[in-house]
Amino acid sequence: MGEVTVRLDDLPLRDDLRGMTPYGAPQAALPVALNVNENTHPVPSEVADDILDAIARALRDVNRYPDREFTGLREAFAEYLGHGLVREQIWAANGSNEVLQHLLQAFGGPGRRAMGFAPTYSMYPILTRATGAEWIAGEREHDFGLSPAFAAEQVSRENPDIVFLCAPNNPTGTPLGLDVIEAVYAVTDGIVIVDEAYQEFAPHDEPSAVTLLPGRPRLVVSRTMSKAFAFAGARVGYLAADPAVIDALRLVRLPYHLSTLTQAAATAALGHADTMLSMVDEIVAQRDRISATVAALGYTAHESWTNFVLFGGVDDPAATWKALYDRGVLIRDVGIAHHLRVTAGTADETTAFLDALASVGSRA
Numbered sequence: 001m002g003e004v005t006v007r008l009d010d011l012p013l014r015d016d017l018r019g020m021t022p023y024g025a026p027q028a029a030l031p032v033a034l035n036v037n038e039n040t041h042p043v044p045s046e047v048a049d050d051i052l053d054a055i056a057r058a059l060r061d062v063n064r065y066p067d068r069e070f071t072g073l074r075e076a077f078a079e080y081l082g083h084g085l086v087r088e089q090i091w092a093a094n095g096s097n098e099v100l101q102h103l104l105q106a107f108g109g110p111g112r113r114a115m116g117f118a119p120t121y122s123m124y125p126i127l128t129r130a131t132g133a134e135w136i137a138g139e140r141e142h143d144f145g146l147s148p149a150f151a152a153e154q155v156s157r158e159n160p161d162i163v164f165l166c167a168p169n170n171p172t173g174t175p176l177g178l179d180v181i182e183a184v185y186a187v188t189d190g191i192v193i194v195d196e197a198y199q200e201f202a203p204h205d206e207p208s209a210v211t212l213l214p215g216r217p218r219l220v221v222s223r224t225m226s227k228a229f230a231f232a233g234a235r236v237g238y239l240a241a242d243p244a245v246i247d248a249l250r251l252v253r254l255p256y257h258l259s260t261l262t263q264a265a266a267t268a269a270l271g272h273a274d275t276m277l278s279m280v281d282e283i284v285a286q287r288d289r290i291s292a293t294v295a296a297l298g299y300t301a302h303e304s305w306t307n308f309v310l311f312g313g314v315d316d317p318a319a320t321w322k323a324l325y326d327r328g329v330l331i332r333d334v335g336i337a338h339h340l341r342v343t344a345g346t347a348d349e350t351t352a353f354l355d356a357l358a359s360v361g362s363r364a
């Protein structure tokens with residue numbers, strides 16, 4: 001059992017999936033793992049106790065299917081997001097990747113096209129193509145920026161059914177102005193998805209795209225508990241949009257897609273949002289320390305409003321990545337020439353990365 005008996009090509013696989021590669025950020029058990037933008041701080045113990053109690057209570061009802069409408073959790077997300085949002089405007093799933101998949105299942109699919117601005121989140125093309133839709137890679141400007149006119153011109157030329165705006169952008173960290181979202185929305189009849197996975201790491205006075213929702217029924221703002229909330233392993237993502245968009249997502253989700261245990265854990269965690277987010281400022285401080293230090297080492301640090309830094313001027317990214325790996329530090333080669341990306345960790349992890357990088361010394 002378990003041996004490979006046929007090759008993938010020998011199976012009656014969908015033609016449009018042939019030749020595709022799965023998402024595959026390396027998962028290696030290294031002492032310092034700064035490669036997938038996790039929050040490396042564990043859930044604070046007083047919150048963990050409360051989450052455990054909530055899961056224990058939920059477990060008593062686990063013989064029954066969960067609340068299909070995850071009403072309590074949607075109310076908690078509406079309250080967390082503020083701006084007068086109500087639960088009818090909230091959706092959630094097992095990670096924002098599943099939220100995005102629901103959007104693509106409802107608004108993408110065969111014969112449809114989704115567009116983003118490369119380099120951007122690597123899952124957008126994978127999720128798009130998995131629903132049978134076509135992916136269109138738009139372009140960015142100097143230093144990975146995107147101006148309203150430049151973005152809107154590409155969207156009106158390509159006329160896609162779905163536009164992804166990653167704000168701030170992964171893997172570059174680049175901020176995105178609300179004026180870009182307004183300009184893109186104005187030139188498309190499609191769905192505009194603003195992915196705010198890293199919003200909590202942006203400067204505190206920066207407005208969220210949630211403020212643009214009134215009067216824009218095709219605008220969707222997605223969020224995740226994976227990054228700022230230190231909840232990556234629990235798999236909880238969510239979005240805010242017009243209630244009609246939520247109705248569309250009900251058509252494609254699996255019945256009872258959010259388990260009773262997930263709903264209990266996430267609702268309990270949201271009840272402690274302030275504590276859960278208490279590490280954000282500390283992580284931002286480490287991010288800024290990375291930017292300053294890699295610059296002092298002679299690399300270029302790109303502006304970041306996230307919990308990671310993309311740095312350029314790397315002579316041979318694969319060699320530097322391997323040299324860091326050999327020193328017990330895992331970061332990410334995101335496939336941008338002469339660049340590497342590193343997540344801001346705890347102060348100690350960040351020091352370990354910076355010391356290892358200084359000892360590698362392979363600037364361009």
Ligand SMILES: *Cc1c(COP(=O)(O)O)cnc(C)c1O
Nearest residue numbers: 095096097121170197224226237
């Ligand atoms: C990490 C990340 C997500 C979150 O994914 P989850 O499925 O919620 O863990 C979404 N979008 C971007 C751009 C990300 O970097």
